[in-house]
Amino acid sequence: MSAAGSEQVRKLLQVARKQIQQGEREGALDTYRKALELDPGNQQIMERINIVEREIAAMEKFNRSRSSRAHSAGRNISSSGFVDDCIIRSDEAMEAGDSVRALQELERAKRHDPDNAMIKKKISYVRMIAKIDGLADMVRSRLKSGDPEFAVENIRRIFDSWPSAPVLEELLELAESYQGPTEGAAAGTATGTAAPAAPAAAERTAGTEPVKEKPSGRKTPRTGMPVTASRRAERDSGGKRIYAIMGVVVLLAAIIFAAIKLFGGKEPEPEVVVEPTEPFTETIVVPGIENVSVTLDDEPVDEVSDGVFVLSDTLFTQRMVTVSAPGYETMVWEPTFQEGVTGTDTLTLDTLGTSSLMVSFGYQMPEGEEDPGADAVTFMVDGEVIEGSSDTISTGQHVFQAMIEGYRTMPESVLVAEPEDFTHTHNVLAAQQSQITLQLAGDTPGNATFYIDGERVATGRRMSQVLPFGTYYLQVTMEEREGFAVTIDLDEEGYSRTVSLEEIAQNGTLMVGPEPWSNVYVDGTLVGTTPFGGVELEPGTYTVRLSNPDFQDDVRTVEITAGETTSIQYNAVALEEPDVVEDTLVTVEPVEELPISQPFPISQTTPSVPSQARARGDIHGYVTLSVLVGTDGTVQEVTIVSDPLGLGCGQAAMDAVRNWVFSPAMQGDQPVEVSTTVSVRFDIE
16 A cells, blocks of 8 residues: 555544544444545454444444333442442451452452542551461461471561561461471471472572463462572571571560550551562563553553563562553453562463453442332343343453333443453433443553543543433543543433543654744744744654745754754855846846844733633643734734644634734835744643
């Protein structure tokens, strides 16, 4: 395909993406088909056509089966109930002594409500409990296998992290009553624990990487730290140094326990944690896939090079690593990293549709409405009725809906990507209620923040809200990407949109020296007349021409780099004197062209603040405009040269500058029409 054809396909895909954002699926389908005619073998376009066709077919089938009845209106934020349920399940898990499951539930709650201070405090506390439990298990295991020195080291680590940990008393009693390894453990044959540890210890001592299973889907924790041969030799010798260390630990613990008992102090929750000094380092490589994102406990991990991510931390409880990419199934890995261990894993992601999973469906009635019972509810996937309340479906984009006689629900387009079963809850609507659903497109990696009327309602890849009929202002924001904002009138048809957030272009700046003045042309387009504050350009190579009637034009090639300012100075070379043509009768003298003075504003109108920018807030910067000033000083034309702020600021600046009045440019004593550049500043708190 020619370069022109590729550019046309790219523009058609941009148009189709905007049509999808505006809910115009029929128009987007036509646009995708036009792009496919230009590039018939493009698999990405074919896939998008299939997705849009399935969504249109499902929506049509749903619309034919809609019915409604009168109910009272109310507001239902569906994510809050989920967070409360996660916290309850976490507390139940802690009561059962399962700190790992408790932490998993809290992490799920944090993904829905990342700013909740109580959740953060609970996570910190449960991580400490999980860490102490892990160390305690290691102490018990090492005492059984005949390695008291290593057990004592871990008792000391527990004491350093949490001096009043309840488990310390039990572990100290075990250490005091230690009588040596059991018969099987001492021989290394009956229990099978001591003997196999030697090769692993030798391997770690030699500085090589331990053998571990390659991550695939949801993983199990790593094994514990091996016992080295030198430690086993000291243990077998029964040296007195071990018991001296134990005595010190016992004495310190006894002092702490005595002080607590004497002063009747309440045992505090641990707040200050002394972390080990040597972090783990895990390198994850995902070759051959673009736009990969990796998170560690929902925190983004920077990509150090194409497809390479490095994880490093000093928290050694069970962690959650998530690897995702547009068009591929999400991989979730839950390892327990060990102190000082370095590893590398190369991962292969499966394309969407490779796997299947079980989806269970539920429903939530409007407040005050009687539940008709599960037998009265019919669930549908992609427009087809399923048997019961669960179904096995392939990963990918699907449309879900629940049908209840006399009630309404909205069809919801859901991207099924994670390799684990889940439950989808449908909201049953009252007569004056409808549903807003926003989700990120597959080509937008990471999580976004969703707002309704300026209030944050969800964080993640999808937001679903039940609201009374009315007008709402919706926003979707993400760091380093263009935001999405729209005002909607919510009615019984509801509102559903898949949002693709484009990366914010990191522009560079071209600065031109003020002397001598010059008209500045970039790739043949006039962008301003010096002196001015520079012009922002996308990264790339440009031809710049500086023109002044008193000098030769200065033409040069300029390379613009993102985030940097490139400065040039007019190389002012005087014009050559034209040849004088003499004749016996006529002498032609050169005609000197008078210089043109630049126009300047004498009356300025302040731009209005766009509603999108006001809702976002904390916006500061300039919009640069090219203005054609007429001979009477009025503005004839206005075009945007640079609008890094977005959110309607460019249009607001144009509307204001159209009302400006200038002192016109003058050539000699005659006013002339000239283009100039102005900058309009916005400071929105």
